[in-house]
Amino acid sequence: MPQAGGDERLEDNNIELTVVVPTYNEAENIGALIDRLIEILDREGPQTYEVLVVDDNSPDGTCLIVREKAMEYPGKVRCLLRRRGRGLATAIMRGIYWARGRYVVVMDADFQHPPEIVPKLYWKAVSTGADIVVASRYRPGGGVEGWSRMRKLMSKTANLIARILVPNTRKVTDPMSGFFLVRKDIVNLSDLRPRGYKILMEIIAKAYSARIEEVAYTFRNRAGGKSKLGLKTIVDFLLHALSLSPLVKFSLVGLLGALINLGVMSGVLMTGAPLDVASILGIETGLLFNFFLHEAWTFQTKMKGGWKSRLIGYHLASSGGMITNYLVMKGLTLAGIATALTGQAAGIIAGFGVNYALSQSKVWGVDVIERIKAGEIRKTGRTDKEMH
Ligand SMILES: Nc1nc2c(ncn2[C@@H]2O[C@H](COP(=O)(O)OP(=O)(O)OP(=O)(O)O)[C@@H](O)[C@H]2O)c(=O)[nH]1
Ligand SMILES: [Mg+2]
Known part of the structure; x- marks a missing residue:
């Protein structure tokens, strides 16, 4: 229109x-x-x-x-x-x-x-x-x-x-x-x-x-x-x-990121690299892929400044998710409530929840996006107020 x-x-x-x-x-x-x-x-x-x-x-x-x-x-x-x-x-x-x-x-x-x-x-x-x-x-x-x-x-x-x-x-x-x-x-x-x-x-x-x-x-x-x-x-x-929901977009990006993670890991394994290296490369590529899509699509910041601190924040949020995943799996299996597989599945869901909650409230919170859109957060990631 x-x-x-x-x-x-x-x-x-x-x-x-x-x-x-x-x-x-x-x-x-x-x-x-x-x-x-x-x-x-x-x-x-x-x-x-x-x-x-x-x-x-x-x-x-x-x-x-x-x-x-x-x-x-x-x-x-x-x-x-x-x-x-x-x-x-x-x-x-x-x-x-x-x-x-x-x-x-x-x-x-x-x-x-x-x-x-x-x-x-x-x-x-x-x-x-x-x-x-x-x-x-x-x-x-x-x-x-x-x-x-x-x-x-x-x-x-x-x-x-x-x-x-x-x-x-x-x-x-x-x-x-x-x-x-x-x-x-x-x-x-x-x-x-x-x-x-x-x-x-x-x-x-x-x-x-x-x-x-x-x-x-x-x-x-x-x-x-x-x-x-x-x-x-x-x-x-x-x-x-x-x-209109970032939650739906966040989930779709997460799924794609997991596929990329697996793809990169198998590719690296084929070169004869050790499992640890392949896994870490897979995880990091998936994370970076997720981050840039969240910037451009999920939260639509269009990369307007301050993105480096959000990249670090997103790594922390994802780590929080992974730790939660592990703790939930460990807790459920130790308590005898779940098998390794069902425990891990429950852990994935809980970990995803923690990752989303942290990303949505801390990394790309309404106030953060508001300040980006208003042009308050500049390329350095510092706000106008902090610079003066
Ligand atoms: N132009 C236009 N107006 C519409 C259309 N559908 C509803 N409206 C108008 O939008 C307003 C709200 O519609 P209502 O049917 O009253 O909906 P509502 O208030 O949620 O429902 P009620 O509590 O049952 O009245 C009214 O002024 C309707 O005449 C439409 O398709 N085109
Ligand atoms: Mg009415």
């Missing part, structure tokens, strides 16, 4: 806020929502704003209602009609692309996201300098209204899965929120590959150096119309979280 700027939108690109509302069959809600948004934003919002509805050609005529409202509130309301393609995440991306505002708020049309929170998100961003402000159900003062126990449990589980799989989401209490503000220029639309509903999770996963704040809110019952939520949403969420 093309990036913002450099076209006809530039001339009136200097408004403060765009509220993007994706819709599919929201004729029952959209008119009232626009009235309410205009009333609140005129009173409490920034001087310049617009409401941009992105409608996927709803058969119930949602976009026609929006166009009537556009005449009622000139310059403040637009409907972007997508005749081809459907899907919430891509509709939101379209909305962000066409937004003229410096800040963009994304919200649902069905009043589950209270319009009164919109100015709060905006003023929070302005007063704190945040790049992203999440409207959170899980902050003190927030909550959900009318959810069954099952839906609460599903939401909490999804939250936990995101936290485990996508470390950057740990910065917020509600990474799955559909209600949030972003500063338009921090979203790199061509970098997003969203699947299903949870575009915020991906924006947070990829915006390493973004400053994030939250505002509590209560998620309300749908005012009218029907839900588009289904089983597919859950499957999409899981696949999306996996695709």
Whole structure:
């Protein structure tokens, strides 16, 4: 998708806020929502704003209602009609692309996201300098209204899965929120590959150096119309979280590294070299291979400075994994719980866990990557502060 700027939108690109509302069959809600948004934003919002509805050609005529409202509130309301393609995440991306505002708020049309929170998100961003402000159900003062126990449990589980799989989401209490503000220029639309509903999770996963704040809110019952939520949403969420997860990439790289380790070892053995030499060469080649792939792919640092200290760190993390592997095997076999082989297998799993945990938190931790992306860690590996 093309990036913002450099076209006809530039001339009136200097408004403060765009509220993007994706819709599919929201004729029952959209008119009232626009009235309410205009009333609140005129009173409490920034001087310049617009409401941009992105409608996927709803058969119930949602976009026609929006166009009537556009005449009622000139310059403040637009409907972007997508005749081809459907899907919430891509509709939101379209909305962000066409937004003229410096800040963009994304919200649902069905009043589950209270319009009164919109100015709060905006003023929070302005007063704190945040790049992203999440409207959170899980902050003190927030909550959900009318959810069954099952839906609460599903939401909490999804939250936990995101936290485990996508470390950057740990910065917020509600990474799955559909209600949030972003500063338009921090979203790199061509970098997003969203699947299903949870575009915020991906924006947070990829915006390493973004400053994030939250505002509590209560998620309300749908005012009218029907839900588009289904089983597919859950499957999409899981696949999306996996695709953003360094854990999955770390495992794949680890497997490849093991194959390289074995390949190099057998090659060296064929030259008549002693087993110890062949084994150590195999281990080190596998490690180096893993390291460079983790740099470029798993954690996407793109080798931006400080990599030598990360290389040493990765050797330590891997050694921690190997020691754990050995200790677990030894412990299980001595205790008579496992055979040599099953003990070693359990050791490999435990060792992998330790290696991943150390690599992810210490070598390529969220804060480390944040500092690399912000250009704070230079080629020497020292930070700007240390150099001054
Ligand atoms: N443009 C567009 N909007 C969509 C699409 N699917 C859902 N939406 C809109 O996205 C918002 C959220 O969808 P909902 O069906 O309310 O999903 P939900 O809030 O998770 O589910 P409920 O709690 O049951 O309402 C609403 O404004 C929908 O109209 C789509 O395919 N295209
Ligand atoms: Mg809804």
